[in-house]
Amino acid sequence: MPRESAAEPAEPTASAVRPESALPPGRPADRLLAELRDLRAADAPTRGGRTFAYVYDAGLPGVDELTGAAYDVFATVNALDPTVFPSVARLENDVVGAVSAILGVPGAQGSFTSGGTESILLAVKTARDHARTVRGVTRPQLVLPSTAHAAFHKAAHYLGLETVVVPVDPLTFRADAPAVANAVTERTALVVASAPSYAHGVLDPVAEIAAAAAARGVLCHVDACVGGWFLPFLARAGLPVEPFGLSVPGVTSISVDLHKYGYAHKGASVVLYRDAELRRHQYFAYADWPGYPVVNPTAQGTKSGGLLAQAWAVLHHLGHDGYTALARRVALAADQLLPALRAMDGVRVLGDPAGSLIAFTVCGPAGTPDLGLVLRTADEMRERGWYLQPQLSCDGLPPNLHLTLTPATSDRVEPLLADLAESLVAARVCEPLTVDPAAAGAAAALDPDTLTPKDVASLLAFAGLDREQGLPARMAPVLALLDALPSRLKERMLTEFVGSLFRV
Numbered sequence: 001m002p003r004e005s006a007a008e009p010a011e012p013t014a015s016a017v018r019p020e021s022a023l024p025p026g027r028p029a030d031r032l033l034a035e036l037r038d039l040r041a042a043d044a045p046t047r048g049g050r051t052f053a054y055v056y057d058a059g060l061p062g063v064d065e066l067t068g069a070a071y072d073v074f075a076t077v078n079a080l081d082p083t084v085f086p087s088v089a090r091l092e093n094d095v096v097g098a099v100s101a102i103l104g105v106p107g108a109q110g111s112f113t114s115g116g117t118e119s120i121l122l123a124v125k126t127a128r129d130h131a132r133t134v135r136g137v138t139r140p141q142l143v144l145p146s147t148a149h150a151a152f153h154k155a156a157h158y159l160g161l162e163t164v165v166v167p168v169d170p171l172t173f174r175a176d177a178p179a180v181a182n183a184v185t186e187r188t189a190l191v192v193a194s195a196p197s198y199a200h201g202v203l204d205p206v207a208e209i210a211a212a213a214a215a216r217g218v219l220c221h222v223d224a225c226v227g228g229w230f231l232p233f234l235a236r237a238g239l240p241v242e243p244f245g246l247s248v249p250g251v252t253s254i255s256v257d258l259h260k261y262g263y264a265h266k267g268a269s270v271v272l273y274r275d276a277e278l279r280r281h282q283y284f285a286y287a288d289w290p291g292y293p294v295v296n297p298t299a300q301g302t303k304s305g306g307l308l309a310q311a312w313a314v315l316h317h318l319g320h321d322g323y324t325a326l327a328r329r330v331a332l333a334a335d336q337l338l339p340a341l342r343a344m345d346g347v348r349v350l351g352d353p354a355g356s357l358i359a360f361t362v363c364g365p366a367g368t369p370d371l372g373l374v375l376r377t378a379d380e381m382r383e384r385g386w387y388l389q390p391q392l393s394c395d396g397l398p399p400n401l402h403l404t405l406t407p408a409t410s411d412r413v414e415p416l417l418a419d420l421a422e423s424l425v426a427a428r429v430c431e432p433l434t435v436d437p438a439a440a441g442a443a444a445a446l447d448p449d450t451l452t453p454k455d456v457a458s459l460l461a462f463a464g465l466d467r468e469q470g471l472p473a474r475m476a477p478v479l480a481l482l483d484a485l486p487s488r489l490k491e492r493m494l495t496e497f498v499g500s501l502f503r504v
């Protein structure tokens with residue numbers, strides 16, 4: 001019934017939304033933009049070559065301006081429907097076609113996605129559905145080297161596959177191809193290789209792994225999220241690069257991130273399949289509801305055309321010569337950095353990096369990796385304005401510091417090495433990092449599944465992770481304790497901690 005009189009406003013109920021209390025009055029655009037800029041003051045710098053994870057800086061003027069402007073042109077386009085916005089199909093065919101021309105085979109088909117994780121999720125879904133339809137596999141397995149990106153575990157978790165993790169060679173950090181081959185069963189839906197792995201930056205033996213998968217009639221995905229738009233240009237610059245694309249017999253899909261060495265803004269990747277028949281398993285279509293018939297090639301429904309447009313623009317702006325020159329600059333940085341690191345007292349570079357990612361550990365007096373020195377070095381570097389990413393020990397693989405090299409690093413190798421030398425000295429004179437074995441033992445005995453949020457909050461506070469206090473300036477003690485805990489407990493604690501950061 002319509003209300004008869006508007007004179008008496010209705011009493012607010014518990015569920016009534018009162019916008020004036022939820023949202024302050026409107027403010028001018030320039031003030032808001034200034035506020036956004038100020039918010040970034042405490043963030044790691046995304047440009048300037050001092051942040052060695054998460055960001056990819058071409059170090060060229062104009063690239064960010066172009067990607068930003070190209071995004072704006074397509075920001076309002078809904079890439080959900082290429083029949084209403086045909087420009088989307090035109091741009092996507094162009095971008096996927098460029099990736100296919102370099103890493104594909106005739107007939108290869110793919111999709112533009114929001115990033116490596118989405119490309120991997122889709123490749124795993126495709127393999128699961130292909131295995132079910134073509135081979136009748138009802139309890140699918142995903143065979144992967146221990147260094148494969150965590151996104152594969154996420155995909156298996158979301159999509160109901162069982163993971164079969166195969167240890168890598170402890171000296172080269174490359175996947176052990178015969179061991180991977182041995183892990184393949186009738187239930188295997190997909191085998192994975194990395195080009196290169198994120199953690200150590202080494203290239204897996206793609207040809208051997210793909211051949212073993214093909215021999216069993218199983219699909220093989222190459223995760224070239226990092227290397228896919230870097231290694232081909234390194235090869236073009238004249239450096240030796242082992243083949244890893246779809247032209248390698250047995251490789252059936254590949255992921256290539258354009259928001260990494262493609263230098264597009266975040267939200268740009270391509271997943272490419274051997275043929276359209278395989279890619280069909282990636283698509284989701286639904287017509288049995290009263291709304292518009294849905295066909296979603298990727299995980300998202302509505303999505304801005306802006307991300308695709310900016311990726312297209314940067315690809316065509318840099319072109320193959322631009323990417324080759326940038327790959328050369330990264331190689332130059334690696335050529336300066338690697339011998340200097342290897343010559344540093346107590347520093348051990350892990351494996352033989354394929355070109356752009358480097359991991360090194362720091363050894364104590366006994367010549368073995370020393371977690372405390374690794375973590376203290378990261379803290380010392382941070383104080384000097386460099387972010388090197390700490391990676392904890394895992395299944396016998398040593399703790400280390402990870403560096404993603406970008407062209408912006410190439411002019412900064414000397415100051416980086418000077419600060420690293422100082423940091424190593426400072427780390428060695430710090431008090432040794434020790435985790436109370438009794439505390440670590442007691443924590444390790446806890447069952448992460450039965451801990452209450454309050455238990456976890458106390459553990460986090462004990463570890464030094466407390467939202468109210470903010471993150472400690474020096475993370476070494478926190479990370480040392482985490483390193484001592486079983487993975488499941490670490491996961492539970494970090495989930496609660498990150499959840500606490502997003503609490504309103």
Ligand SMILES: Cc1ncc(COP(=O)(O)O)c(C=O)c1O
Binds near residue numbers: 151
């Ligand atoms: C080898 C590799 N695969 C997959 C991913 C996941 O990509 P994203 O973070 O874009 O989702 C990454 C990210 O670093 C990666 O290095």
